[in-house]
Amino acid sequence: MPTVSSEELAAAAGVNSAKLRKDFSYLGSYGTRGVGYDVEYLVYQISRELGLTQDWPVVIVGIGNLGAALANYGGFASRGFRVAALIDADPAMTGRPVAGIPVQHADALEDIVRDNGVSIGVIATPAGAAQQVCDRLVGAGVTSILNFAPTMLTVPDGVDVRKVDLSIELQILAFHEQRKAGEDAAADDDAMPVPTAAKGAAAAAAMDAADPKGTDGEAPAVMPA
Amino acid sequence: MPTVSSEELAAAAGVNSAKLRKDFSYLGSYGTRGVGYDVEYLVYQISRELGLTQDWPVVIVGIGNLGAALANYGGFASRGFRVAALIDADPAMTGRPVAGIPVQHADALEDIVRDNGVSIGVIATPAGAAQQVCDRLVGAGVTSILNFAPTMLTVPDGVDVRKVDLSIELQILAFHEQRKAGEDAAADDDAMPVPTAAKGAAAAAAMDAADPKGTDGEAPAVMPA
DNA sequence: ATGTCTTTGTGAACGTGTGCACAAAGATTG
């Protein structure tokens, strides 16, 4: 029976072994003391807990550069996600196959979501259309949204939104890069602790909120008189 | 003079106002008591601290579906990132313009990095090529890497890596989705606290590490006898 | 069966990040 110890897994994942064991303990006691974890059984238990044993139908809305790349991405299928439909507002796109799936028009969004029992939607439209698309998805029954558009989406309680902001990823790298570069000259200026990602994100969000000439027209109105 | 209060910014960003003020205080005392923060000055100070006032040349390696989408993405330029070059190993791609920039062959990687003073590299190649591309980037002087390939990259000290794993984003959504669905039947089973993203990530990473039939051939060898 | 050895599962200590609450600062008004 192939097994792994928490120590081996922790080393491979780059985390503390005690943390890993404690995390696993929330799922139950699936390890054997003195031996480790049965790999196959562990994978199954984690998969089950994460919901990967289920088949999750997903719709992607906005089949432009990014949407098409996502549609072509094989990493989704291998984790239990099935692209149930591709949706775009551009009539020229309708019917055109992307990654073997014909693009459907945005008019049919509600029907598609309902007919396929879709609960997860991916938004890859321009920022200006994102909130509207989001509202329609939620109205049709979607309760989880992965948002690639650079906008804060407003959703009712019970709906989860995750935003993927690639610019922020680069900003975080640039921030550390700047740190490295200025390290020599900073012998007398170490008052500021290294900010966490959370701090950086808060600052970046604040900057976005305060910036009237934001990337798109969806900037929240926070400018006082 | 247009100003914002920490309260307004916190509401817009969805964070606590005290946290936001404390974060800002690390940058210095840029606010005026009784008034708030001068928007323009604040934006400049944050931009400077995050390194956005600098021009960061970036190379994208692997101009497939995702790489092309990234090259076309306007959000980078607006934050001070300039796509200095697109690099691909496919000879058929060489010279072909993507987003107005001609793709260059991977052979020239080192020269491109050095000539442009590139310190940030984006990897959008298949997982199997990622480590090799990473090594070459680092060897040429790159010290920050944004990795889209589903692989753990090994880098020397002093090099930062950020991994963007879109599957994990969907997994986190699916996890919460499952939670919502099972909420009714879980009246007697609330022993497990809601895991944080960190816990989920650790578990997912562990699963990947333990799974011999991983997405790509780059799975670390953690399988004991 | 008994002892030894390995590794889990977890209580407790620790550190870090978050939020409260308020004094100090400065603007504004009379």
Add this chain to the structure above:
DNA sequence: CAATCTTTGTGCACACGTTCACAAAGACAT
């Protein structure tokens, strides 16, 4: 110029996540 009002900047307490450390559990050898 004093009184008042608003909002910052931050000390402090709390909560949360992480790590340490070890007893308990089980496998395996003798």
